[in-house]
Amino acid sequence: MFFDQDFEQLSTERPTGQQKDPEQVLHEVFGYETFRPLQGDIIREVVEGRDALVLMPTGGGKSLCYQVPALVRPGTAIVVSPLIALMQDQVAALRELGVRAAYLNSTMDFEQARATEYALTTGELDLLYCAPERLIQPRTIDLLHRVSISLFAIDEAHCVSQWGHDFRSDYLQLSMLAGQFPGIPRIALTATADERTRKEIAERLSLTGARHFVSGFDRPNIQYRISPKTNANKQLLSFINGEHEGDCGIVYCLSRNKVEATARMLADKGYNALPYHAGLSAEDRANHQERFLREDGIIIVATIAFGMGIDKPDVRFVAHLDLPKSLEAYYQETGRAGRDGKASTAWMVYGLQDVIKLRQMLEASQGTDHFKRIERQKLDAMLGLCEVTGCRRQVLLNYFGDQLEEPCGNCDTCQTPPETWDGTLAVQKALSCVYRTGQRFGVTYLIDVLRGSENERIIQSGHNQVSTYGIGTELSTNEWKSVFRQLVANGYLRADPEGYGALQLTEKCRPLLKGAESIQLRKDPVVKSESRGSKGRKPSGSEIRDQITDQAGWEALRACRKALAEQQGVPPYVIFHDATLFDMLERRPATLEELSEVNGVGAAKLEKYGEVFLETLASLN
Known part of the structure; x- marks a missing residue:
């Protein structure tokens, strides 16, 4: 197992922190002088026996909001945690602090589980971490009724939301804690939830009467950068070589095959890169995660299956080679960088095919019309962040209801403001070409028609005779790709829901085709042979080393x-x-x-x- 629970090494005496105030516990147990903003208020709310719903960014100190009350209030705190690796990691850290912590999960054999349950019933534990599927079992509920409980903490509470990106059906049954254990305070915590999700968390967990504590979502130490995808592997290597040589990082990909290929590519270039996805054996996943946690300079290449709750503080970069489905997913994944507060980078490349693929996946899903409408809105918000010409951080924070008055100065659009150009005529040509060729072709074919290619497919189809043939020679292939990407991202074109990548007109494009509207497009930056990051930016991993x-x-x-x-x-x-x-x-x-x-x-x-x-x-x- 990741961590062997050796109860013989634990004192059977509860630490004297039970009679102390939260500030004493913070200093004597955790070694910190003062609480961060909101932590003190949240902790006092729970210590006094009231419920709380906490939204605090990754790295903002959510765990202390229930760990400190657990050491102040009498009894054992029960912490609901969705991932085995998360609970094992936190238990290991707490035991190093002298806190009597343990977990119950599926990695344990009968004797280990029985020893943990015995420690619980004899009052030898301050905190017990438990997976939701284990907690809701009648046997576990019966066990908890026989012990003194100080509080329930529901971590990663966004898992209860069916609109969230990490939905876990077992979380839906946690509302029964209110009825089964009246009078025991409950605290639900998450780093990622818009207003709709916050409301759903409160309703589904029977926390409608709980006080909400919403910390600012800003992570000022993270620099956000998004670039058009040209050659993803080459761009990734240039980014790591130029700014994060020797640093620990996470690279996210949409598919298992791409994870494997990217990890091999990085390994071939001399990096300690390991794949992580659901197709690996449980043993390989555990081994790769353990190496990531314990070794320096490891790069994990993963699907979204990796990372929820990972407490590694020195992840210097998170890279996305594919577009996330929502800003919630993007914020959660990028938030795994820079938990120690040091400068880190959230870097992403995305292209037209990413947009087409995600839209097709959405339309082909089995969800209701209402569900699809909500998911379209989430994807549109993600695309809006990619194509914005102003401060990215302002757009990201605004989505979560957090206002940033001034541009941040620490995102690519602040440091190198993108140029815009009047794309009205080019857009009319592009939309007309889609129409003239029957709305049956993908972007590569459409660009060939616009640029007057004489390839055999165009000649055989007769599209060398349409009025849009050869009228787009003023733009390069990459420039036309940018035009089409922005048209799809902004809803003027859609991908054929039946697949095959064909582009089709939407009702939104009618005013543009009629000349009733004009449109400004982003001018994609010129790709240089090697990027050393934004102007004046040092490699972020060297921040401490430089001091x-x-x-x-x-x-x-x-x-x-x-x-x-x-x-x-x-x-x-x-x-x-x-x-x-x-x-x-x-x-x-x-x-x-x-x-x-x-x-x-x-x-x-x-x-x-x-x-x-x-x-x-x-x-x-």
Whole structure:
């Protein structure tokens, strides 16, 4: 298993944190001086026995919102978590802090599960993580009725929403907690939910009376960049080589085959790249995820099956080689970068075929007309982010009801504002060509007609005789691709729902064809041979390294951390985050008391690792 629950090493005494206030617990257990915005208010709400619905961005500190109350209120906190890897990761981190935490999931054999249940019934646990499908079993409910429960925390609560991108049917039954355990506070948490989804979460989890805490969705340390797709592999390599050499990252692809091909391509170029998708064996998925968590410089190439709840703090980039289906999915996936608050990049390339493929998948789905209408709106919002000429961050935040008054200055459209051009005439030519050729052909064929190609297929079909043949020689093939991409993205053309990639006119294009409207199009940037990122931008992975004046000392502390992590069988960041090591190096503490003032060093870690790190620091002098 990822983490072996050894209850013999846990104290049977509840930490004295039960009688302390939340600020004391934060400092003594977690090693932090102050709560982040909203954390204190949320924690006091739950400590006082009231329900809460929390929306907080990835990396914003959601976990502390139930972990601190769990150590203040009497009894055991029950945490509903959707993924085995997530609960194992969090339990490992909590136990390193001296917190009595455990989990119940399908990886455990009978004896392990029985030992955990015994620890629960004898009051030896502060937090128990449990999968929703396990929690809703009658046997588990009966077990919980026999113990003292401090609170229920429902993590990744967007899984309850049928409009969400991670819908889990087991979450729908969690509303029964309100009836089964009246008087016990419940806190639902998610990083991603628009207003419709927030309302649905509250209704489906019987939290309509809960106070809502909505933190700002902005992740200012993440730079958002979206480019037209020309040669995805070449663009990805240029991006990583230029800005993220040696960094840890995630690359998302839509299909399993593309995941495998991209991982092989990166590996052939010398990168530690591993595939992750549902077609791999459970053993391979677990192994690849464990390497990603524990090793430096690993790049995971994955479908959306990877990443929910992953707590790795130093993911420096998230790259998309295919267009996500919604802004919720995009925000959730890009949010896995830069959880430590350091500069990171959300990079994506997308093209016309992405738009066509997603629209065809949507129309071919078995959903109701209402469902399809909502999904079209979500896809349109995603496309709007791709084609926007203003600040991307403002568009992204506005979607979630969060306002950014000024352009962010840290997205590609802010740093290099895109040019626009009057595309009215070109658009009329393109739309007319679709009509004149019978609305039966894809973009490549249409461009060939517009540019007057003499290929055999056009001649045989007689389309070298239509009025639009050869009238588009003023634009290059790539420029015409940009025109068609924007027409599809903005709803003037649609992909044939029957497939085959044929483009068809929509009612929206009528005013353009009649000359009653004009249209401004984005001018795609010229693709350079190698991109070093946006103007003035340093490779984000080097941010901490650039601040380090004692490189030998930094490497010594990292080596110490790695050795301890291997001994404990946990990822290095579970011992200490990079930010904590950096603070050590800056402060150079010489005593345990001085070390206790380092950000991120709590009482348990001070006792367990303090002397080892002090020896390492002393050896640097």
